[in-house]
Structure formats: C-alpha cells, structure tokens
Amino acid sequence: MMPYTYILINFFTVIICFLASFDRRIQFNTLFGKFLLSSTIVAIPFIAWDIWFTAKGVWWFDLNYTLGFKIAGLPVEEWLFFYCIPFACVFTYYCLEKYFTLDWISVLNNLIVFTSVVVLGVVGLLYYERIYTLLTVIVMLITLFYLHFIAQKDWLGKASFVYLLLMPGFFAVNGILTGSLISSPVVNYNPDDFLGIRMGTIPVEDAVYGYSQFLLNIYFFKKITKNEK
Numbered sequence: 710m711m712p713y714t715y716i717l718i719n720f721f722t723v724i725i726c727f728l729a730s731f732d733r734r735i736q737f738n739t740l741f742g743k744f745l746l747s748s749t750i751v752a753i754p755f756i757a758w759d760i761w762f763t764a765k766g767v768w769w770f771d772l773n774y775t776l777g778f779k780i781a782g783l784p785v786e787e788w789l790f791f792y793c794i795p796f797a798c799v800f801t802y803y804c805l806e807k808y809f810t811l812d813w814i815s816v817l818n819n820l821i822v823f824t825s826v827v828v829l830g831v832v833g834l835l836y837y838e839r840i841y842t843l844l845t846v847i848v849m850l851i852t853l854f855y856l857h858f859i860a861q862k863d864w865l866g867k868a869s870f871v872y873l874l875l876m877p878g879f880f881a882v883n884g885i886l887t888g889s890l891i892s893s894p895v896v897n898y899n900p901d902d903f904l905g906i907r908m909g910t911i912p913v914e915d916a917v918y919g920y921s922q923f924l925l926n927i928y929f930f931k932k933i934t935k936n937e938k
Contacts, residue, residue, distance in 0.1 A: 711773055715786035723796050801874070
C-alpha cells in the first residue's frame with residue numbers, strides 16, 4: 710500500500726470535485742478543456758521551479774511512497790499534483806462564485822495587498838539567504854502586484870476568502886505529504902533553505918506558495934473562460 714500513498718492523495722483530492730462536475734446544475738465538465746489549458750499555463754513555471762529545487766536538494770521525495778516513475782527528476786505523482794490540487798481549488802471557487810454573493814469581500818482587496826506586501830517584504834529582506842523563503846516571497850509579491858495594480862482584478866478579496874475556506878484540505882493534503890499520519894514525510898526539506906516555521910508538519914512557505922498558485926490558476930481560468938456564462 711505504501712507505494713500508492715502519493716497517487717491516492719491526488720486521487721482523493723480530486724475525485725469528489727470531478728464527479729460533482731457532471732451535475733447538471735454545475736456542468737463544470739464543459740470547462741475541462743479550458744481548465745487544462747489554464748492550469749498548464751500555471752503549472753509550467755511551478756514545475757520548472759520544482760525540478761530546479763529538487764536538483765539543488767532544497768527538497769526531495771521519498772520514492773517509497775510513489776510508484777517509482779520519474780520525469781525530469783520528479784515523481785509522476787508530483788506532476789499530477791499540479792493538476793489535481795488546482796482542479797479542486799478552481800472547482801470550489803467556481804461553485805462558490807456561482808451560488809453565493811461574495812462581492813462584499815472585495816472591500817478588503819487593498820488591505821490584503823498592503824498587509825501581504827509589508828509582511829512578505831520584511832520576511833524577504835530578513836531571510837534572503839534562504840532560497841525557498843526568498844523565491845516564495847518574490848513570486849507572491851509579483852503575483853499580487855500584477856493582479857492588483859496591472860490587471861486590476863477586483864476579486865482578490867473573494868479569492869483570498871475561498872483560499873481560507875480551502876485550508877482544511879490544504880492541511881490534510883500537505884500534512885500527509887510532510888509527514889503527519891505517516892511514519893516519515895513524502896516530501897523532505899533542507900532546513901537551511903526555509904524559515905523552519907511549521908504549521909504542524911507543513912512549512913509556512915507552503916501556504917504562501919499555494920496561495921500564489923491558487924490566485925494564478927483563478928486568474929488564467931477566468932481569463933480563458935471570460936466568454937462562458
């Protein structure tokens with residue numbers, strides 16, 4: 710059973726959302742092609758980042774928890790991660806936006822961006838020698854700057870609220886990957902390359918990394934499906 714750990718994490722992350730996609734009231738299945746396109750756009754730089762960090766030993770994978778197939782140094786399950794997790798996230802955002810009025814949260818856009826920039830900026834300056842921390846800060850700052858000041862999107866507050874709602878899933882998935890509920894982590898981190906602050910077993914950088922990935926997936930999905938009702 711151990712070699713199926715990572716693939717089962719991906720499977721259980723996506724299966725309920727996938728089946729619900731075919732509900733006639735939701736019909737998210739009609740957007741599968743657009744989702745694959747948008748998620749691939751986001752996945753390309755994040756997978757490149759993943760390959761680079763794995764090669765540098767910033768993090769590494771315990772292959773005992775995988776099927777043993779690797780592409781460019783990454784387990785095949787890690788490649789699937791960049792589609793399964795975004796699928797569950799985008800699907801959840803799509804449903805909440807479709808059935809609930811969340812526009813009131815948009816008043817928090819400026820506060821969210823200002824607070825995030827200040828906190829991230831301070832952390833980046835203080836811990837610039839820690840590569841995972843620094844690169845996570847840079848990517849998050851660029852994402853926020855682009856979405857808020859250039860693209861001028863008014864849904865940052867709404868997306869941030871949904872991301873908070875997704876936190877139980879984040880803790881479940883990333884918790885298992887980083888060693889909770891199993892004897893050793895699937896993903897291991899070099900202690901010299903991150904802050905060392907963990908939420909349970911999860912490095913705090915993972916939450917910021919996931920936030921930037923989530924926002925970019927929402928952005929490109931919305932952009933590609935802008936003519937869909």
